[in-house]
Amino acid sequence: MKIIRVGVDLAKNVFQVHGVDRSEKVVWRKKLGRAEWLMALLKKIEPGCEIGMEACGGAHHWARELQKRGFDVKLIAPQFVKPYVKSNKNDANDAEAICEAMSRPNMRFVAVKTVEQQDLQAIHRIRAELCNQRRAKGNQIRGLCTEYGLVAPRELLHLRIAIPCWLEDLDNGLTSRFRRLLRGLWLDLLGLDLLGLDLRVKELDQDIQVAADTDPVACRLQQMRGVGPVIATAIVANVGDAKQFCNGRQMAASLGLTPRQNSSGGKTRLLGITKRGDSQLRTLLIHGARSVLRTAASKDDRLSRWVTHLAQTRHHNIAAVALMVSPGVVYEK
Structure with a gap:
């Protein structure tokens, strides 16, 4: 047969x-x-x-x-x-x-990724892992030094400047044992720099910029508020052809930006967002929405007024997620 x-x-x-x-x-x-x-x-x-x-x-x-x-x-x-x-x-x-x-008539399928999409996805995955390695070592140093009353600003650049000063200051209360440990951590952080993490991240950023400038979909995506080369190429790599979705809400649902439901007996109960799909892309989109939310108060267009009012009445994280799934996000800059 x-x-x-x-x-x-x-x-x-x-x-x-x-x-x-x-x-x-x-x-x-x-x-x-x-x-x-x-x-x-x-x-x-x-x-x-x-x-x-x-x-x-x-x-x-x-x-x-x-x-x-x-x-x-x-x-x-x-x-x-x-x-x-x-x-x-x-x-x-x-x-x-x-x-x-696959025989079910209403089954939802995943679009097959092209080689170009997987190349872009590989760039984003490698970049994220390099940033995580660098961030993890910096957070370890901050956490240990905080127990001794030593605090540095958030940026890694400031931490790199602060550590030699802490090691040279003999009156900051650090014991000789912890100074040896801190010096070892400092050498670990320098070792990561010597391995070229910063240089590799910059090279990957250049690859992302080239892809964002040459891909027509990525160029159109960058016309949206809060969307730059990183977010645009991440959407291209993960979503591909958006025609597979009937509307924007379906795409938002695939990225885990829509609320979970626990409804029964005709009573609708909405919970937090589902957090399905690609967590890295969802994180980038929410960060982009937060950047829009941060500057919305100084603007007078309809989208800015709406999201500013929403942030005043609800938590700013709720406003950021709502901005990502709102049709108003397609307004041009």
Whole structure:
């Protein structure tokens, strides 16, 4: 029988496939190795067959490979597959659940990322990790020195200036033991600088700026308030073609910016935001909204008046999130 739909459970070295025909009868169920699964799939099914996978590590790569060969690939978020898992969880049941989930008429799918999107995403991931390493060492130094009454301004530049002064000041109450520890931490921070973290972050910032200047979508996104090269390229890398969403609220929901619901019996109860999707992109968007909120009081346009009033009546974090999901955010600068 002709296979019309195949669910694939991806793993590092083992791939489980589950295929059904037009009558929804299982006609192919097999576990394949990484080196052989693609060739086995090409031999068993014909172009035009629907292939479903969970949106996990490596899924976008395999989706592009299958699309090149004429297959209709659908990626599904893991939380939408879980309700269809029967009995115990294993690879075979997961593949069957994927095959079942992708057949639902109202199922939501994840758009396949292009290589360019993944390049941009890699830049953002590496940049974020480098900044976290530098920030973690600075926070460790601040936390320990605060117990001795030594406090530096928030910027890392000020901390770099303050530490040599603390080490040279013999009257600040530091013991000889802690001075040795602080000197070691200072050398650790200098070591991070010598490794070129600052230089690497600047190089990645230049790559982001080039991408933001050359990508037409990123250029249009930068016309919005609070959106610069970093946020614009992060949206391009994570969202891609926004036509996959029916409206802006659906996109906001995919980023975890809409409230959770716990409604029953006709009574609607809204909670905090869901925080689904990419946490880094959501963080960048909220920081962009906070920058708009910080300067809104000095402006007299409709958006500024609205968000300023909202910040006065509600918490400023609520106002920042509301600004991100509001249609007014598309007003030009």
